[in-house]
Amino acid sequence: MSTGSSSSVDWNCSGQEQDWWDPAEAMPRAELRRLQLERLRGTVEQASKVPFYREQLRTAGVTADHIQSLDDIRRLPFTTKDDLRKGYPLGFLAIPRSEVARYHGSSGTTGQPTFVAYSREDLNTWANLCARFLYAGGLRPEHTVHVAFGYGLFTGGFGLHYGIEEVGAAVIPAAAGNTRRQALILRDLQPETLVCTPSYALSIAEVCQEEGIDPHSLRLRYGHFGGEPWTVNMRHQIEANLGIEAFNNYGLSEIIGPGVSGECSEHEGMHVQEDHFIVECVDPDTLEPIEDGSYGELVFTTLTKEAMPIIRYRTRDIAALETCPCACGRTTVRMHRVVGRTDDMLIIRGVNVYPSQVEEALLRVEGAAPHYLIEIHRPGALDEATVKVEVLPQVFSDRMRDLQALRDSLEMAIEANTGVRMRVELAPEHTLERTAGKSQRVLDHRKLL
């Protein structure tokens, strides 16, 4: 079922390598859509072996034969995290237990974990998908990669590990934790690439400094980060502190793990591996499709998964899709980085807004500190939103004109990022309330009415 293995890499006559790992990444769109359609029918058939889907498909009156075009995916039912929980532990398994090659689990931060299973072929596919984004981000067979992701039920460690081996590079399976040791490994084994969560990359950079190791003196050149959402600002910080080029990748265990999408060297969004997944972007309330470039909830359907095929999984992750061609030559749709979860969504004057979009706008304007509070009122018929934001001490001079200019820039940046005009109030540093852990970003007074 998988199209990719190391033997499928194309080399041109001059011996120069292609920019992609697998030719499937640059397939003509029409050919890709034909392949997706054929594989979607296969997924519906495979999913029919799962009692949950058998029942759902029967209720919807849909069989594989009804899937005549890719638009027919909208006839298929959605799958939610709750559905998967109800199938705990292995209710979604579509192959015999004896054919399962590995199990992983999603982090159960808000309840019991969900287990996922892979066939031997699923594992081959997964390694190929990770190899693709690693290769797109500079990894070559002669390199060494430091994996500081957790190994275990979490899909990060093992997923990346086999992707690195698929490329033919050397792996240092350092795993997460003992940050001082991570710094020593970087110094003594001199890997070219670091793989971990973005927040852990910042910790490693900090400990390097404490240990007297200048990250810029290391051989480290590339970093592949995923497993949690991160901001553009964080990317700049990681790149500056470690002296590397940082690449974003995305995945979730319910779909396969890391490798669902990953960035190329253009850094214009993550290429979704569309020969293995269909991605949709929908309005989380109406479930209607959202136009290109606008934010909505991502929904994924697996196209080749044998052990646990998943139909229209609602990720609750908010991002936008981009179908215009990428300069790298890959033909696949790209997703912008995840800006939030559906649980965080605010509707202001009918527009979907995420606090992280406001945060991103604030960080783009010099003089604003990353501490803010969005307050929403509805004094009359219309919503009114105010953003209180702390400004850096040097800005709070008594020059009123500077403050007015800063306020204008912030208001414009917020409107450009969210599509909503919000009033900005500047506050001196340390005047907005801090709470331990997650700080409060939103006060919605409309709910109090």
Ligand SMILES: [Zn+2]
């Ligand atoms: Zn690209």
